[in-house]
Amino acid sequence: MINETNQTERAALVGIVLKGAKPWVTDDFLDELSLLADTAGVRVVDRFVQNRQKPDPGTFIGRGKVKEIAARNGHFDLVIFDDDLSPVQARLLEDKIGKRVIDRSGLILDIFARRARSKEARTQVELAQLQYLLPRLTGQWRHLERQAGGIGLRGPGETQLETDRRLVRKRISKLSSDLKRIEKQRSTQRKRRQNTFKVAIVGYTNAGKSTLLNNLTDSKAFVEDRLFATLDATVRTLKGPQAETILLIDTVGFIRKLPHHLVASFRSTLEETVVADLLLHVVDASHPHHSDQLAQVRETLEEMGLREHPRILVFNKIDQVESAAEIRQLKVEYGDAVFISALRGIKITELTNRIKNTCEDWKKQIKARPNTSQFSW
Numbered sequence: 001m002i003n004e005t006n007q008t009e010r011a012a013l014v015g016i017v018l019k020g021a022k023p024w025v026t027d028d029f030l031d032e033l034s035l036l037a038d039t040a041g042v043r044v045v046d047r048f049v050q051n052r053q054k055p056d057p058g059t060f061i062g063r064g065k066v067k068e069i070a071a072r073n074g075h076f077d078l079v080i081f082d083d084d085l086s087p088v089q090a091r092l093l094e095d096k097i098g099k100r101v102i103d104r105s106g107l108i109l110d111i112f113a114r115r116a117r118s119k120e121a122r123t124q125v126e127l128a129q130l131q132y133l134l135p136r137l138t139g140q141w142r143h144l145e146r147q148a149g150g151i152g153l154r155g156p157g158e159t160q161l162e163t164d165r166r167l168v169r170k171r172i173s174k175l176s177s178d179l180k181r182i183e184k185q186r187s188t189q190r191k192r193r194q195n196t197f198k199v200a201i202v203g204y205t206n207a208g209k210s211t212l213l214n215n216l217t218d219s220k221a222f223v224e225d226r227l228f229a230t231l232d233a234t235v236r237t238l239k240g241p242q243a244e245t246i247l248l249i250d251t252v253g254f255i256r257k258l259p260h261h262l263v264a265s266f267r268s269t270l271e272e273t274v275v276a277d278l279l280l281h282v283v284d285a286s287h288p289h290h291s292d293q294l295a296q297v298r299e300t301l302e303e304m305g306l307r308e309h310p311r312i313l314v315f316n317k318i319d320q321v322e323s324a325a326e327i328r329q330l331k332v333e334y335g336d337a338v339f340i341s342a343l344r345g346i347k348i349t350e351l352t353n354r355i356k357n358t359c360e361d362w363k364k365q366i367k368a369r370p371n372t373s374q375f376s377w
């Protein structure tokens, strides 16, 4: 989607270190941005980091840095900023650098668009993309105006832009009503599942959620060592303590700065998490920044109103953690967590037992309090 031709596009990444912030944090963010670029099929060839008191309202990174990047514009086809740019900033930067400029949100939207398979996911992504695009539409027509010499053609250019905006708004309203219909179907399905114990697998992208679903339920959900392999809520079943059905729901991964348009339009998918009776929060124990990722997921869950939701913290990929001391340390820090390898099948029974015990407790509660499985978003 980034490129209609089949050539691999080359990108330069840009990050900013604000006064008082630690430079390595920006480096880590750019590492993650690089993984995102890789997932989008873009090759990263350059990185630029700028230190500033605060972002420049016009060019975000300041004129000097923009010149430095522009001087190297023969090496790359597009520039990806780790931070969100306003539509005006993006346009100004494109003008000055002479290459296409996108931000982290734009890149994530692009990846979601490539990966969306189901009708629901495609509708959700297109809606988020158009909402992101709408305020950025102006730039497209300015180039035409300039080529045509401006003056006499200004009118038609503007008219075209208005037509374009109208079309986009019309499409947004059509997609929103399609989504409402899909959400209604989902809510009917959910009502049918009201008396079934539901477990949602949540966590940072690439933590191993789908691998865990596959291991627990002997299924074959799509797994890949790239970001956002899963976009749809995949549901599988597991046998409970009395051979009753437990539903396991694999969900879309979280990441730092998930674009808010995307979160809004993925509401119905994320709602699977909201209505779950238990969350399995999967953390990649072998990731150098697992504690930041853990905090990020907690924050997103809190934003979804799930601070108090029953959950089991699951440290995955322990087969890949090099030092035993590190695992011991994690066990001290997170006494309640389970330490597993979903890929190698290590300590899965311990986790299954924990799920079944929670299911038992839930059944007792349900008996005591009927009609309690209604949550509002």
Ligand SMILES: Nc1nc2c(ncn2[C@@H]2O[C@H](COP(=O)(O)OP(=O)(O)OP(=O)(O)O)[C@@H](O)[C@H]2O)c(=O)[nH]1
Pocket (backbone or CB within 6 Å): 203, 204, 205, 206, 207, 208, 209, 210, 211, 212, 222, 223, 224, 225, 226, 227, 228, 229, 230, 231, 252, 253, 254, 316, 317, 318, 319, 320, 340, 341, 342, 343, 344
């Ligand atoms: N070494 C090791 N690798 C694992 C383990 N669990 C998962 N992986 C690998 O981690 C990568 C990501 O796994 P997924 O199951 O797709 O992760 P996910 O959390 O579903 O990712 P998204 O759907 O992209 O958010 C794959 O290459 C898996 O093979 C594990 O226990 N050990």
Ligand SMILES: [Mg+2]
Pocket (backbone or CB within 6 Å): 209, 210, 211, 222, 223, 229, 230, 250
């Ligand atoms: Mg997955």
